[in-house]
Amino acid sequence: MATKDKNTVTQTFPVLGMTCASCASSAESIVQHQEGVVNASVNFATGNLTVDYLPDTTNVEILQKAVQSVGYDLLVEEETKQRETLEAIHEKKFKSLKARTIWAIILSLPVVVIGMFFMDMPYADPIMWLFSTPVVLWLGKDFFINAWKQAKHRSANMDTLVALSTGIAYLFSVFNMLFADFWHQRGLHAHVYFEAAAVIIAFILLGKLLEEKAKGNTSSAIKKLMGLQPKTVIVVEADGTERQKAIEDVNAGDVILVKPGEKIAVDGMVTSGGSYVDESMLSGEPVPVLKKENEKVFAGTINQKGSFQFKAVKVGKETMLAQIIKMVQDAQGSKAPVQKLVDKIAGIFVPVVMSIAVLTFILWFILGGDNGVVQGLLAAVTVLVIACPCALGLATPTAIMVGVGKGAEKGILIKDAESLELAKKVNAIVLDKTGTITEGRPEVTGIQWLDNDDMTEDILLSIEKQSEHPLAEAVVKKLQNVSTTVLTNFDSITGKGAKADYNNETYYVGNKKLLADNSISIADTLQQQADEWGKQSKTVIWFANSKQALSVIAISDKIKQTSVQAIKEIQYMGIDLYMLTGDNDATAKAIAEQTGIKHYKADVLPQHKADFVKELQSKGKVVAMVGDGINDSTALATADVSIAMGKGSDIAMDVAKMTIISSDLTKIPQAIRLSKQTVATIKQNLFWAFIYNLIGIPIAAGILYPINGFLLDPMIAGAAMALSSVSVVSNSLRLKWKK
Known part of the structure; x- marks a missing residue:
C-alpha cells in the first residue's frame, strides 16, 4: 500500500453490480491492493468507492479494470453526468x-x-x-x-x-x-x-x-437538496434586456432576476430590490430572512413575495448548496x-x-x-x-x-460518520464568545478621547482598516466619515491587536495587554471609563502612541436570543460548559453571568484555546469545540468533535467536522441527541x-x-x-x- 503525500488524489465512484456486504469487501480489497492506492473504502449502503491514490503510479482506468475483474464495475464519468447515468x-x-x-x-x-x-x-x-x-x-x-x-x-x-x-x-x-x-x-x-x-x-x-x-x-435528504436548484434563470443583460439561461451557463458576475416564489439559483449579492427569503432548507430556521441591497443570497433558498436582482458570486460546485450536497x-x-x-x-x-x-x-x-x-x-x-x-x-x-440526512434537513452539516458516532460521548463543550454566543456583529457604543484631534482619528481608522480582527470592522464602520492617512510598518499582533508607524511615531490599537507589553501609561479618566464599560459587559479596546493611551473604545456584541436557552439545555444534559474569549475579564464575567455559564477564561490567545482543549482531554474528557473564527481553527482541529458556526470564517468550517449553518447554539444539543439516536x-x-x-x-x-x-x-x-x-x-x- 502506498503512503499518503501531498500529490494524493481523492475520488469517489459509484460501484455497479454489488449485491451484498461481502461484495463491498471484495471490491474494496481488490482496489486496496493496487499499486499506488493509499486507501480505499467501499460503502455498500451508498454503493460508492472512495479511493485515495497517487496519479503518477495508477489511474482511474486501472482501478476500473481491477473492479471489473471481480465481477463489478466503476462508473467513471464526470460528476454531473455521473448522477444522471447512475x-x-x-x-x-x-x-x-x-x-x-x-x-x-x-x-x-x-x-x-x-x-x-x-x-x-x-x-x-x-x-x-x-x-x-x-x-x-x-x-x-x-x-x-x-x-x-x-x-x-x-x-x-x-x-x-x-x-x-x-x-x-x-x-x-x-x-x-x-x-x-x-x-x-x-x-x-x-x-x-x-x-x-x-x-x-x-x-x-x-x-x-x-x-x-x-x-x-x-x-x-440528498434528493431534496438536489431538487432545490432551478434548471433555468432569468439573466438581466447590461442593456436591461432579460433572457433565460440554463443553470450550467450562468457565470460569476451575471445579474439574475428573482421573481416572487422562485428558487434562487446561485450564491450572490443583492444589487437592487428586496424581499424576504426562506432559508429553512439550508439553516433549518423557519422564519424568512429580509434581503436588501448588499445582502448575501444562497442557491436553493426560496424567494417570498418581493422581487430583486442579484449579482452571481459563486456558481456551480462553488455554491454553498453544492458544497452542502458534497459534504452530506x-x-x-x-x-x-x-x-x-x-x-x-x-x-x-x-x-x-x-x-x-x-x-x-x-x-x-x-x-x-x-x-x-x-x-x-x-x-x-x-x-x-x-x-x-x-x-x-x-x-x-x-x-x-439517515442520521446525516436528517442533520442536513435541520441545518446541521455533519462531515463524517466518526464525528456523528462520537458526539454522543461528549462531556465537555468549549465555546468561543464572539460570533458563537454573541451575534458576532460588534458595534461601537462609545469612544472616550484623552485629547482628540482629527489626525489621531485618521490614524486610528487607517490602522483598523488594515486589521483582520472582527472588532476592527466595528471601529471602521463608526469612523466611516473620517479620512485615512498613509501608514508604514503595519503589523498585526495575534491575540493582542495591531501597530503601525506614522511620522516617526508608533501607534497601537488593541487590548490592555498590548499596552502593558509596550510600557504605555493610561490616564485615570480613561481607566475609569474602561472599568465602567467592562461592568456593562462591553468589550474595551485601546488606542495609544508609544507613550500613553489616547482613547478607549467600547464595543458591544449582543448575545444571541437562543444562546441562553441552548446553554441551559447543554448543562441539563450533564455536559460541562466552558467559555473562552480573548476579551477582558470584566466583559467575560458579565457575559457568563447573563448566559448562566459557570466556567470561563478571559484574555485567551488563539494558541491557548487549543492548549485548554488538550488540558480537558488529559483529564479524560471527550471535548467538543465550538467556534466561528480563524483564531478558533487550531482548537477546532484539536478537539474530539469540532463544530463551526455557519456564519463564521471559511477556515473554521473547513477544519470543523460539523457546521451549524444558522449559527444557532440550540442546534448543538440537537446534534448530540441525533448522535445518540443514530x-x-x-x-x-x-x-x-x-x-x-x-x-x-x-x-x-x-x-x-x-x-x-x-x-x-x-x-x-x-x-x-x-x-x-x-x-x-x-x-x-x-x-x-x-x-
Missing part, C-alpha cells in the same frame, strides 16, 4: 428487479401449491420442474453468474450462498425425478424440492426489491469506527457459513440414519439460505445515511443482525430435531433471510421520525 442505471435495475420478482412469484405459486397439497397428482414432478426451471436458471441466473466470478478469484459472497443452496436443491430434485429407482431400491422415497429452489429465489428477489426501495428512501454525500459514504469491525466479520462470514453447511451435511450423514443423506442435504441448503451477510452489512451505513439505531441493527444469524443458523442445521423433531423448511428460511435486510433498513428509517 439514476438511469438504478431506474433500469429497479424495473428489471421488479419484473423478475413478479415473474418469480407467479411461476413459483403453482410449484408451491402442487408441492404442498397435490404431490400425488399425475405428472406432479415434471410440472413442478417445468415451472421452477425458468425461476432458477433464468430469473435467478445472476446469482450463479456472480458466484462463478467470485469463485474464479477464490472468494465468496451472498450470491455464492444463494447459488449453492438453490442449485443443490434443484439438481437434487432433478436427479430424484429422473432416477427415482435409485432411492426406491434402498427403501426410501424420492422426494423433489423444486418448490424450495423456486420459492427461495422468489423470496430473495422480493427481499432485494424491498431493500432497494428502502435504501432509496435513506438518501431522500461524503459523510453518508464515510464509515463509522464500528463499521470497520463489521466489515471484517462480513469478509469471513460467507466462508464460515459454507463450512457450517458442509459440517451440517456430514453430521446428518453420520448420525441421521436412513434419511441422513436427504435430511443432511436439506439442512445444508437451509443453512446456506438463512445466513445473510446483508443485514450485517447494512446495519451501520443505513443508520449513518448510535442507538446502529446498536439495535447490529444486535438483530447478529441474533438473527446466531439463532437462525443452528435451527437451520437441525439443532431442534433431536428435541422435538423440528426441521426448518428452506422456503421459510428464504423468507426470513429476505426480511432480515428489510427489517434493518426499516429500523434505520425510523430515525427520520424521531424528534
Whole structure:
C-alpha cells in the first residue's frame, strides 16, 4: 500500500453490480491492493468507492479494470453526468428487479401449491420442474453468474450462498425425478424440492426489491437538496434586456432576476430590490430572512413575495448548496469506527457459513440414519439460505445515511460518520464568545478621547482598516466619515491587536495587554471609563502612541436570543460548559453571568484555546469545540468533535467536522441527541443482525430435531433471510421520525 503525500488524489465512484456486504469487501480489497492506492473504502449502503491514490503510479482506468475483474464495475464519468447515468442505471435495475420478482412469484405459486397439497397428482414432478426451471436458471441466473466470478478469484459472497443452496436443491430434485429407482431400491422415497429452489429465489428477489426501495428512501435528504436548484434563470443583460439561461451557463458576475416564489439559483449579492427569503432548507430556521441591497443570497433558498436582482458570486460546485450536497454525500459514504469491525466479520462470514453447511451435511450423514443423506442435504441448503451477510452489512451505513440526512434537513452539516458516532460521548463543550454566543456583529457604543484631534482619528481608522480582527470592522464602520492617512510598518499582533508607524511615531490599537507589553501609561479618566464599560459587559479596546493611551473604545456584541436557552439545555444534559474569549475579564464575567455559564477564561490567545482543549482531554474528557473564527481553527482541529458556526470564517468550517449553518447554539444539543439516536439505531441493527444469524443458523442445521423433531423448511428460511435486510433498513428509517 502506498503512503499518503501531498500529490494524493481523492475520488469517489459509484460501484455497479454489488449485491451484498461481502461484495463491498471484495471490491474494496481488490482496489486496496493496487499499486499506488493509499486507501480505499467501499460503502455498500451508498454503493460508492472512495479511493485515495497517487496519479503518477495508477489511474482511474486501472482501478476500473481491477473492479471489473471481480465481477463489478466503476462508473467513471464526470460528476454531473455521473448522477444522471447512475439514476438511469438504478431506474433500469429497479424495473428489471421488479419484473423478475413478479415473474418469480407467479411461476413459483403453482410449484408451491402442487408441492404442498397435490404431490400425488399425475405428472406432479415434471410440472413442478417445468415451472421452477425458468425461476432458477433464468430469473435467478445472476446469482450463479456472480458466484462463478467470485469463485474464479477464490472468494465468496451472498450470491455464492444463494447459488449453492438453490442449485443443490434443484439438481437434487432433478436427479430424484429422473432416477427415482435409485432411492426406491434402498427403501426410501424420492422426494423433489423444486418448490424450495423456486420459492427461495422468489423470496430473495422480493427481499432485494424491498431493500432497494428502502435504501432509496435513506438518501431522500440528498434528493431534496438536489431538487432545490432551478434548471433555468432569468439573466438581466447590461442593456436591461432579460433572457433565460440554463443553470450550467450562468457565470460569476451575471445579474439574475428573482421573481416572487422562485428558487434562487446561485450564491450572490443583492444589487437592487428586496424581499424576504426562506432559508429553512439550508439553516433549518423557519422564519424568512429580509434581503436588501448588499445582502448575501444562497442557491436553493426560496424567494417570498418581493422581487430583486442579484449579482452571481459563486456558481456551480462553488455554491454553498453544492458544497452542502458534497459534504452530506461524503459523510453518508464515510464509515463509522464500528463499521470497520463489521466489515471484517462480513469478509469471513460467507466462508464460515459454507463450512457450517458442509459440517451440517456430514453430521446428518453420520448420525441421521436412513434419511441422513436427504435430511443432511436439506439442512445444508437451509443453512446456506438463512445466513445473510446483508443485514450485517447494512446495519451501520443505513443508520449513518439517515442520521446525516436528517442533520442536513435541520441545518446541521455533519462531515463524517466518526464525528456523528462520537458526539454522543461528549462531556465537555468549549465555546468561543464572539460570533458563537454573541451575534458576532460588534458595534461601537462609545469612544472616550484623552485629547482628540482629527489626525489621531485618521490614524486610528487607517490602522483598523488594515486589521483582520472582527472588532476592527466595528471601529471602521463608526469612523466611516473620517479620512485615512498613509501608514508604514503595519503589523498585526495575534491575540493582542495591531501597530503601525506614522511620522516617526508608533501607534497601537488593541487590548490592555498590548499596552502593558509596550510600557504605555493610561490616564485615570480613561481607566475609569474602561472599568465602567467592562461592568456593562462591553468589550474595551485601546488606542495609544508609544507613550500613553489616547482613547478607549467600547464595543458591544449582543448575545444571541437562543444562546441562553441552548446553554441551559447543554448543562441539563450533564455536559460541562466552558467559555473562552480573548476579551477582558470584566466583559467575560458579565457575559457568563447573563448566559448562566459557570466556567470561563478571559484574555485567551488563539494558541491557548487549543492548549485548554488538550488540558480537558488529559483529564479524560471527550471535548467538543465550538467556534466561528480563524483564531478558533487550531482548537477546532484539536478537539474530539469540532463544530463551526455557519456564519463564521471559511477556515473554521473547513477544519470543523460539523457546521451549524444558522449559527444557532440550540442546534448543538440537537446534534448530540441525533448522535445518540443514530448510535442507538446502529446498536439495535447490529444486535438483530447478529441474533438473527446466531439463532437462525443452528435451527437451520437441525439443532431442534433431536428435541422435538423440528426441521426448518428452506422456503421459510428464504423468507426470513429476505426480511432480515428489510427489517434493518426499516429500523434505520425510523430515525427520520424521531424528534
